[in-house]
Amino acid sequence: MGPVLTVDLSRVAFHRFTPEEPLESGAAVLDDPFGGGQTTWQHRRWTSEEREIGFTATELVPSWTARTPAGSWLEVELQARTSAGHLTRWYVMGRWAEGDADVHRTSVPxxxxDDGDVAVDTLVARHGATAFRVRVTLYGSGAWVSGLGVMASAVPQRPAVPVSEPGTAGGIVLEVPAHSQQAHHGHYPQWDGGGENWCSPASVAMVLEFWGRGPHRDDLAWVGEGDPCPAVDHAARGMYDHSYQGTGNWPFSVAYAGSHGLSGFVTRLRSLTELERFVAAGIPVITSLSFKDHELPGSGYSTRGHIMVVAGFTPSGDVVANDPAAPSDGEVRRVYPRAAFENVWLRSTGSGGIVYVIHPPHVPLPSSDGNW
Structure with missing residues (x-):
């Protein structure tokens, strides 16, 4: 495995909010660029206090869980205070609904x-951010937010990452069901080109099933007969970002899980040692990583961005993953070398340690050092 080092790779701060009844109300016109034209919506709005980050962050990623019954949707915005001391504009971080009949779910390009830009699901602070506010606007009637968080981080430039010390989950493997995205090859190409691109929907569907959650039978009536796992198709539809034209929007993935009664958030972890604390607590973790096939032995493919579930660890600390890129359900469970996996997950040319943590509200999280 090579030299073992304990790594503290990035500065991460996770800020949790509990929005009360929104304080402002009014009406606004939405011009839906993907169809439907202009519609006037009544809305209610909640704005957080300004929250100090504690360091100069370069990226902020919000995430939320909510319910939006028919006739409602929500918009999440961020505003940052720059390192020069002034407030930025409000940036729209997502327009989201659990259904697709009222608005088209979308990021906003x-x-x-001069202060920043929104890269699909991430606010990139051009000159750094020392504080921020988050704003949630509920449109229509009946929408409510059950969880809201913002992850602020500063990931150093690092082409390679040293392997971390094995932690508390050695020999623990959670029984996460296996679903291959490739089993859905060519399905519903209007959503991200079909199942061959559905790594995030397949991963979220696996974790939902692990927790005994997911769409009801009636919600799957539109899926074609003979489909190997209709819940994966349902997740792709429910996570699709019409602007990004993909199903890999990080907050939308968590929000989809939230529409099935789970809690969740997006954050960055600093090492596999830290991730092991979740597995030891019985919580599988969904990871975002990129690599060439030789960089992750046993993968057999290259990817510029991929989502998979960490379900456990071998006694020696290697990663037991449910990798939806496998050709079939029976090949989804993989063991990847710890050092290789940690490197392609944490390095700056990848996601810098992004994860989705999805769990039932009654299942407690492990103790945190500040990033969840």
Whole structure:
């Protein structure tokens, strides 16, 4: 395995909010660029206090869980205080609904200015951010937010990452069901080109099933007969970002899980040692990583961005993963070398340690050092 080092790779601060009844109300016109034209919506709005980060962050990622019954949707925005001391504009971080009959779920491109830009699901602070506010606007009637968080981070430039010390989950493997995205090859190409691109929907569907959650039978009536796992198709539809034209929007993935009664958030972890604390607590973790096939032995493919579930660890500390890129359900469970996995997950040319943590509200999280 090579030399073992304990790594503290990035500065991460996770801020949790509990929005009360929104204080402002009014009406606004939405011009849906993906169809439906202009519609006037009544809305209620909640704005957080300004929250100090504690360091100069370069990226902020919000995440939320909510319910939006028919006739409602929500918008999440961020505003940052720059390292120069002034407040930025409000950036739209997502327009989201659990269904697709009222608005088209979407990130919002073209918001870049001198202070920052929105890269699909991430606010990139051009000159750093020392504090921020978050704003949630509920449109229509009946929408409510059950969880809201913002992850602020500063990931150093690092082409390679040293392997961390094995932690508390050695020999623990959670029984996460296995679903291959490739089993859905060519399905519903209107959502991210079909199942061959559905790594995030397949991963979220696996974790939902692990927790005994997911769409009801009636919600799957539109899925074609003979589909190997209709819940994966349902997740792809429910996570699709019409602007990004993909199903890998991080907050949308968590929000989809939230629509099935789970709690969740997006954050960055600093090492596999830290991730092991979740597995030891019985919580599988969904990871975002990128690599060439030789960089992750046993993968057999290359990817510029991929989502998979960490379900456990071998006694020696290697990663037991449910990798939806496998050709079939029977090949989804993989063992990846600890050092290789940690490197392609944490390095700056990858996601810098992004994870989705999804769990029932009654299942407690392990203790945190500040990033969840």
């Amino acid at each position: 073209g918001q870049g200015d």
